[in-house]
Amino acid sequence: MKTTETELIGTIAGMFQAPSQNGPARRRKPARLNSLALGIGDDAALFSPTRGCETVLTCDWFLEGIHFLRDKHPADAVGWKCLARAASDIAAMGGQPRCFLLSLALPETHAGRWLRTFLGGLRRASRKLKCPLAGGDMTQHCQVLINITVLGEVRSGHALLRSGARPGDILYVSGRLGEADLGLQALRNSRGVGPNDPTLRKHFFPEPRIAIGRWLAESRFATAMMDLSDGLSTDLPRLCKASRVGARIHASRIPFARVPKWNQAKKVDVVSLALNGGDDYELLFTVSPHRARRVPHSYQDVALTAIGEITAERTLRLISRHGIETDLRPSGWDPFAKSSNAS
Amino acid sequence: MKTTETELIGTIAGMFQAPSQNGPARRRKPARLNSLALGIGDDAALFSPTRGCETVLTCDWFLEGIHFLRDKHPADAVGWKCLARAASDIAAMGGQPRCFLLSLALPETHAGRWLRTFLGGLRRASRKLKCPLAGGDMTQHCQVLINITVLGEVRSGHALLRSGARPGDILYVSGRLGEADLGLQALRNSRGVGPNDPTLRKHFFPEPRIAIGRWLAESRFATAMMDLSDGLSTDLPRLCKASRVGARIHASRIPFARVPKWNQAKKVDVVSLALNGGDDYELLFTVSPHRARRVPHSYQDVALTAIGEITAERTLRLISRHGIETDLRPSGWDPFAKSSNAS
Numbered sequence: 001m002k003t004t005e006t007e008l009i010g011t012i013a014g015m016f017q018a019p020s021q022n023g024p025a026r027r028r029k030p031a032r033l034n035s036l037a038l039g040i041g042d043d044a045a046l047f048s049p050t051r052g053c054e055t056v057l058t059c060d061w062f063l064e065g066i067h068f069l070r071d072k073h074p075a076d077a078v079g080w081k082c083l084a085r086a087a088s089d090i091a092a093m094g095g096q097p098r099c100f101l102l103s104l105a106l107p108e109t110h111a112g113r114w115l116r117t118f119l120g121g122l123r124r125a126s127r128k129l130k131c132p133l134a135g136g137d138m139t140q141h142c143q144v145l146i147n148i149t150v151l152g153e154v155r156s157g158h159a160l161l162r163s164g165a166r167p168g169d170i171l172y173v174s175g176r177l178g179e180a181d182l183g184l185q186a187l188r189n190s191r192g193v194g195p196n197d198p199t200l201r202k203h204f205f206p207e208p209r210i211a212i213g214r215w216l217a218e219s220r221f222a223t224a225m226m227d228l229s230d231g232l233s234t235d236l237p238r239l240c241k242a243s244r245v246g247a248r249i250h251a252s253r254i255p256f257a258r259v260p261k262w263n264q265a266k267k268v269d270v271v272s273l274a275l276n277g278g279d280d281y282e283l284l285f286t287v288s289p290h291r292a293r294r295v296p297h298s299y300q301d302v303a304l305t306a307i308g309e310i311t312a313e314r315t316l317r318l319i320s321r322h323g324i325e326t327d328l329r330p331s332g333w334d335p336f337a338k339s340s341n342a343s
Numbered sequence: 344m345k346t347t348e349t350e351l352i353g354t355i356a357g358m359f360q361a362p363s364q365n366g367p368a369r370r371r372k373p374a375r376l377n378s379l380a381l382g383i384g385d386d387a388a389l390f391s392p393t394r395g396c397e398t399v400l401t402c403d404w405f406l407e408g409i410h411f412l413r414d415k416h417p418a419d420a421v422g423w424k425c426l427a428r429a430a431s432d433i434a435a436m437g438g439q440p441r442c443f444l445l446s447l448a449l450p451e452t453h454a455g456r457w458l459r460t461f462l463g464g465l466r467r468a469s470r471k472l473k474c475p476l477a478g479g480d481m482t483q484h485c486q487v488l489i490n491i492t493v494l495g496e497v498r499s500g501h502a503l504l505r506s507g508a509r510p511g512d513i514l515y516v517s518g519r520l521g522e523a524d525l526g527l528q529a530l531r532n533s534r535g536v537g538p539n540d541p542t543l544r545k546h547f548f549p550e551p552r553i554a555i556g557r558w559l560a561e562s563r564f565a566t567a568m569m570d571l572s573d574g575l576s577t578d579l580p581r582l583c584k585a586s587r588v589g590a591r592i593h594a595s596r597i598p599f600a601r602v603p604k605w606n607q608a609k610k611v612d613v614v615s616l617a618l619n620g621g622d623d624y625e626l627l628f629t630v631s632p633h634r635a636r637r638v639p640h641s642y643q644d645v646a647l648t649a650i651g652e653i654t655a656e657r658t659l660r661l662i663s664r665h666g667i668e669t670d671l672r673p674s675g676w677d678p679f680a681k682s683s684n685a686s
Binding site: 043053 | 402436478484506
């Protein structure tokens with residue numbers, strides 16, 4: 001006997017402790033952090049917006065063979081990461097995730113154990129991000145296809161856009177860059193790397209910088225912001241284009257990944273990883289020069305590092321460790337480009 | 344030279360006359376029907392909720408080989424239908440669509456003419472539904488994969504759920520049932536059926552019943568509502584399960600599809616089509632008996648037909664034209680069921 005769609009929705013609703021199809025309960029007085037008035041089980045979800053807030057809306061593909069590999073990526077990491085990376089777009093606007101929709105297509109063979117492990121990872125991310133499952137769509141497909149929609153909120157007028165950077169602004173990044181790509185490379189070689197190896201942590205379980213994003217938006221420290229999903233060399237031009245500016249970044253200032261001892265023999269180019277590696281989900285933001293001295297070196301134990309400055313001249317320049325200035329060429333992830341770094 | 348993701352986003356932004364990546368404009372005073380404060384081109388979209396309204400949120404797969412066939416379905420019909428069917432879930436709650444997100448994965452070969460024709464159909468639906476494109480996600484894939492998120496609004500406390508039906512309520516449907524499946528069958532046989540044949544209209548270009556849904560929610564006529572996407576015999580049990588009731592429907596009262604003359608020789612079972620055919624996107628709703636006499640026979644030229652009643656006994660019964668009562672068996676679309684009617 002095959003699984004039916006209703007049974008699968010029941011499994012999901014059960015795991016997320018949401019009201020199932022058998023009588024969706026409606027809470028009339030939703031709590032502050034959970035504004036879901038109606039979750040899984042009806043034609044659509046109902047969300048009560050917070051007064052004085054704008055709604056932040058984003059969606060993200062997470063596809064087998066493009067964004068993850070069924071035989072390399074554990075199901076719980078797939079579950080965690082699909083939500084974490086979508087929520088990172090909410091962080092990039094300075095918003096707080098409020099609820100999400102899961103669109104899932106999968107083979108009949110994956111409707112049992114794989115699905116439960118996937119949902120386990122997804123639920124952990126959902127709880128960590130305080131972002132409950134509101135609904136979604138299920139269908140059968142020969143591949144695992146995932147699409148996540150996240151609805152977030154930000155105080156009206158406080159959202160941080162890509163377009164706010166001005167010449168002279170200081171350019172910052174959170175965390176370390178290239179760590180996720182280092183993990184991906186370890187996974188590809190995979191000799192001696194178990195699923196719990198710390199090198200893989202950021203590739204498997206990235207943490208969207210929600211708290212930093214909110215703080216930067218509410219304090220009005222930042223003038224522009226975006227998240228680094230496709231690599232600094234690809235994402236920085238997008239911020240600059242939106243703001244109609246250029247930028248100069250200093251290779252020596254970029255907080256690159258620490259290479260574990262067992263990997264040091266391979267001569268990893270950590271600067272190249274930091275420039276072109278995708279999937280870090282760190283924040284890239286700009287601060288006006290007179291406020292920059294008040295930006296702390298870290299926020300909630302995550303480093304905030306000045307890596308360069310915004311220029312009026314609309315070029316992108318990289319200053320090497322030896323002081324040599326060259327053009328910064330976009331070499332990160334582009335699903336349609338010839339030389340894309342498909343994971 | 345291959346197309347880049349940025350170029351494709353530019354094509355889409357251009358066709359939807361939205362601000363492109365090159366400096367997304369922000370309107371601080373959005374108009375009543377267009378509450379998009381920030382559209383395509385940033386990390387996420389910004390939407391200004393209307394005071395006194397709840398947000399209605401839904402997402403829908405539309406996948407090649409499952410929901411449509413690349414060689415049978417014209418690209419503009421794919422574009423129209425993917426938005427129309429997602430917006431139907433907003434109609435089913437009594438809501439008004441406000442904006443949508445497009446997640447699109449497609450082969451490099453489809454990034455030119457096919458994409459433009461697809462976007463043309465999508466834009467027509469977007470304008471008809473007053474539901475502008477707010478953002479989305481693009482990637483490359485060997486198949487055309489579409490996921491649509493629609494954000495709608497409904498006056499707080501007025502949303503119509505599946506769970507509100509009570510014993511004695513009269514069961515209604517809008518429009519005619521089985522028309523879309525009749526079109527699908529014509530398309531499968533396809534002899535003598537051009538893409539503009541009226542038989543195909545409802546299968547290619549379904550019209551979500553937004554106005555009827557809103558009117559039923561605002562007038563408080565209906566006690567429960569859902570849309571018919573998988574066929575009456577599959578969807579009615581869902582409404583009954585959510586409301587913890589049963590139903591009796593009368594075959595003789597069901598408004599079935601009119602079979603065109605050229606097709607009449609094939610002895611189409613119109614009652615079976617009306618019971619089990621999917622993709623109609625008509626509304627199924629219940630009205631308390633004392634208000635039922637005030638329900639008009641049509642609303643804005645779409646028929647409203649009483650087809651049965653809700654029962655306290657939790658069974659689903661079908662009364663045949665000859666007065667014989669049998670169990671109504673779910674035989675509509677279920678992507679995970681053995682006998683699903685894959686289109």
